[in-house]
Amino acid sequence: DAKTTQPNSMESNEEEPVHLPCNHSTISGTDYIHWYRQLPSQGPEYVIHGLTSNVNNRMASLAIAEDRKSSTLILHRATLRDAAVYYCILRDGGTYKYIFGTGTRLKVLA
Amino acid sequence: EPEVTQTPSHQVTQMGQEVILRCVPISNHLYFYWYRQILGQKVEFLVSFYNNEISEKSEIFDDQFSVERPDGSNFTLKIRSTKLEDSAMYFCASRPGGNSNQPQHFGDGTRLSIL
Numbered sequence: 001d002a003k004t005t006q007p008n009s010m011e012s013n014e015e016e017p018v019h020l021p022c023n024h025s026t027i028s029g030t031d032y033i034h035w036y037r038q039l040p041s042q043g044p045e046y047v048i049h050g051l052t053s054n055v056n057n058r059m060a061s062l063a064i065a066e067d068r069k070s071s072t073l074i075l076h077r078a079t080l081r082d083a084a085v086y087y088c089i090l091r092d093g094g095t096y097k098y099i100f101g102t103g104t105r106l107k108v109l110a
Numbered sequence: 111e112p113e114v115t116q117t118p119s120h121q122v123t124q125m126g127q128e129v130i131l132r133c134v135p136i137s138n139h140l141y142f143y144w145y146r147q148i149l150g151q152k153v154e155f156l157v158s159f160y161n162n163e164i165s166e167k168s169e170i171f172d173d174q175f176s177v178e179r180p181d182g183s184n185f186t187l188k189i190r191s192t193k194l195e196d197s198a199m200y201f202c203a204s205r206p207g208g209n210s211n212q213p214q215h216f217g218d219g220t221r222l223s224i225l
Binding site: 032034036038041042043044045046049051087091096097098099100101102 | 114141143145152153154155158165166168201203205210211213214215216217218219
């Protein structure tokens with residue numbers, strides 16, 4: 001089973017920041033937090049990943065709580081193209097597979 | 111930017127027939143994966159492959175499934191005798207060697223429809 005919990009859906013207005021939360025209370029010390037998104041009719045697309053400290057890249061920022069039991073994906077200015085299902089994933093234990101949950105469906109309003 | 115490519119984009123097959131789904135991973139990647147997504151459901155792990163061997167497989171990946179890297183560039187998933195419940199999107203993914211937390215890169219999938 002997925003080790004993360006996310007809201008089923010969220011809405012945002014275009015051009016506004018979006019904060020997508022994820023709870024992972026059973027995270028182990030060596031688990032990285034990976035975020036992917038899936039646009040309609042496409043495969044999962046890598047967004048960002050991190051271990052302890054906050055991370056930034058051209059797509060998004062990842063804020064990780066100090067106790068690592070939760071994290072937040074931040075899209076700084078949502079566009080219509082950001083409408084997708086966003087998945088927060090912890091790699092399963094000592095294996096290399098991803099276990100996907102149901103993710104958060106982000107709706108961006110024009 | 112290099113990407114994982116999958117062919118065909120849509121495959122229609124009669125139940126009981128064999129089907130082969132093809133993937134070309136990113137060229138310097140060493141770890142390969144297949145996932146599937148039944149319509150409206152979660153993405154599910156099927157199998158991981160490294161150094162010409164299966165490194166892990168899920169309960170879904172039974173004797174009807176097999177994977178192969180026949181020529182150093184392609185990575186294939188074969189389903190020997192398809193069932194109606196095999197209808198799904200199948201995604202191939204790959205990642206580099208080294209740090210095991212390197213992200214996986216996914217293709218856009220093959221939609222498999224079993225009639």
